[in-house]
Amino acid sequence: GAVVSQHPSRVICKSGTSVKIECRSLDFQATTMFWYRQFPKQSLMLMATSNEGSKATYEQGVEKDKFLINHASLTLSTLTVTSAHPEDSSFYICSARGGRAHMNTEAFFGQGTRLTVV
């Protein structure tokens, strides 16, 4: 399968600071990327969907001003957690797919980023 790389794998930051997480497709052009969040002992929840060159579509209850998503190129999407607080501590994971938006091409997951806000 295709390779999706996420960086960093772990990050610890102070409360009030911002953290940027990168998601890269290494061997294909990712026209769509998905960002998920996994709280401890809970399942993954879709946060937002981003298409290259367009604004991200956020799921209900996800603050778009807090979780900034940029998908400016076909190989890179970034998630920035702004003014992070301890309750933002979570496992964030991206997935990426290629092809046109209406095509059902498979999405591949990155390794995830464990964010701890202290």
Next chain:
Amino acid sequence: AQSVTQLGSHVSVSEGALVLLRCNYSSSVPPYLFWYVQYPNQGLQLLLKYTTGATLVKGINGFEAEFKKSETSFHLTKPSAHMSDAAEYFCAVSFNNAGNMLTFGGGTRLMVKP
């Protein structure tokens, strides 16, 4: 709307024993069903998926799952557990067959005893 329920957040089996991880779903449209495995500090890896056709789906690492529409189930099985199977397993449903915009179950942590 779609939802997924995984019965049992933790399952423990002995090495060599049968693995059975349960998954039930609800979907207002014909579902596409997936099983993913997550090893510690790693991302998700697709084990197998059901889209259309044969209801018994074989995946990687000797796992298989059977789609039973009448029971709205998609249980994951493996005849003989191996120590390396210890991981978190997620069942998911999607409205498309590529695994985009997935709705996940709560996950089941599989422990394998020697």
